[in-house]
Amino acid sequence: QVHLVESGGALVQAGDSLRLSCAASGLPFSRYAMGWFRQAPGKEREFVACINWTGFSTDYVDSLKGRFTISRDNTKNMVYLQMIALKPDDAAVYYCAAGQKSWGLRNPNSYEYWGQGTQVTVSS
Numbered sequence: 773q774v775h776l777v778e779s780g781g782a783l784v785q786a787g788d789s790l791r792l793s794c795a796a797s798g799l800p801f802s803r804y805a806m807g808w809f810r811q812a813p814g815k816e817r818e819f820v821a822c823i824n825w826t827g828f829s830t831d832y833v834d835s836l837k838g839r840f841t842i843s844r845d846n847t848k849n850m851v852y853l854q855m856i857a858l859k860p861d862d863a864a865v866y867y868c869a870a871g872q873k874s875w876g877l878r879n880p881n882s883y884e885y886w887g888q889g890t891q892v893t894v895s896s
Contacts, residue, residue: 774798774885776868781890784858788894792853794868794887801844805871806855807883810864810892817867821853822877831877858894864891 804815807822821842841854869883
């Protein structure tokens with residue numbers, strides 16, 4: 773059974789940094805692209821970042837480039853999202869997802885597996 777478990781969410785102040793982690797099990801992790809999405813109250817789930825199975829190719833939503841960095845460690849079955857200079861607008865539940873496609877990774881429908889999410893709250 774596939775499990776994706778996010779961790780690292782917290783209440784932080786604007787300007788702080790935070791690193792989210794996602795631990796994957798039950799799947800050949802190094803064969804899956806991984807993505808991070810977020811959903812704020814009353815809003816749709818939105819794409820944040822993705823990384824291909826090798827880790828050599830990444831993509832970000834334009835508005836977050838330069839502040840968020842996605843990475844993975846295939847030896848540990850982990851994917852990370854490093855976030856800096858957090859803003860109140862970054863507050864959301866952050867989800868990691870795993871998918872076997874190598875294209876269309878901004879689309880949540882490209883992912884087969886999802887975690888339960890981790891809450892990030894940013895106070896101003």
